[in-house]
Amino acid sequence: MVIGSVNPPRLWRPYSQQFPTLPMEMVAPANERYNCIAWSVGISDRWVWDEIDYDGNGNSSYSEFVRFYQKRGYTPTSSEKNADVALLGHRNGYRVQVKHAARKDFDSNFWLSKMGQGGIIRHQNLEVFEGTPYGEVLMLFRKIIFLIIL
Numbered sequence: 001m002v003i004g005s006v007n008p009p010r011l012w013r014p015y016s017q018q019f020p021t022l023p024m025e026m027v028a029p030a031n032e033r034y035n036c037i038a039w040s041v042g043i044s045d046r047w048v049w050d051e052i053d054y055d056g057n058g059n060s061s062y063s064e065f066v067r068f069y070q071k072r073g074y075t076p077t078s079s080e081k082n083a084d085v086a087l088l089g090h091r092n093g094y095r096v097q098v099k100h101a102a103r104k105d106f107d108s109n110f111w112l113s114k115m116g117q118g119g120i121i122r123h124q125n126l127e128v129f130e131g132t133p134y135g136e137v138l139m140l141f142r143k144i145i146f147l148i149i150l
Contacts, residue, residue, distance in 0.1 A: 019132050027112065028120035037065075039114035040085045040101035041072050062089070062096035066139065074141035083140035086111065086126050090135040100134040102126065 031044075038048035052060040052068045065087055066076070077083050089098040102113040102123075110122045126137050 019129075019134075022121075022123065022128050022132065025122045026119050027122050030118045032117040034114065035116060036101045036114040037068075039120070040103045041069070041074075060098065062098055062138065065098045069141050073144050075144050077140050077142045079142075080126065080137075080140060082142050084143045085141040086137050087139045087141070088126070088129055088134045088136060089138045091138070096138060097135075098138065100129065 033046065034044050035047050035049060037052070038044065038046060041048075049060060052064050054064050054067060069085065069087070074085060080086075084104050086102045086104075087098060088100040088102065089096060100113065102111045104110075105112045105122065108122065110124055111126060112120055112122055114120050130136050
């Protein structure tokens with residue numbers, strides 16, 4: 001269900017099929033240059049997924065995603081209120097499969113998600129993805145900010 005839109009989403013049909021009850025507002029048009037993982041850490045010039053595969057086995061594991069965020073100055077947090085980024089996916093016993101990342105828009109206190117090759121949506125919370133291909137929240141991260149006092 002689209003609440004508002006900067007323009008009609010090019011990938012609206014796949015969105016509505018995969019996320020039939022997702023209340024969202026489109027806030028940026030489609031851009032194929034980068035994906036949700038890249039966008040969650042402020043990268044907008046390339047697709048980020050394979051570079052997370054630190055051991056080079058062809059699979060980006062959950063622990064490699066955690067390492068990816070930590071290398072960029074993010075630390076795990078249990079507080080959604082204080083989180084800057086959310087990593088989403090599916091758990092099946094000990095197997096964890098990462099599917100998506102969202103980042104907090106502190107101006108509106110909503111979450112923003114880059115939808116694959118599509119646009120960026122604003123959604124009220126992270127629970128909107130439960131029961132969808134993106135799954136549930138796996139981990140929350142907050143950006144560590146260092147202050148240098150002279």
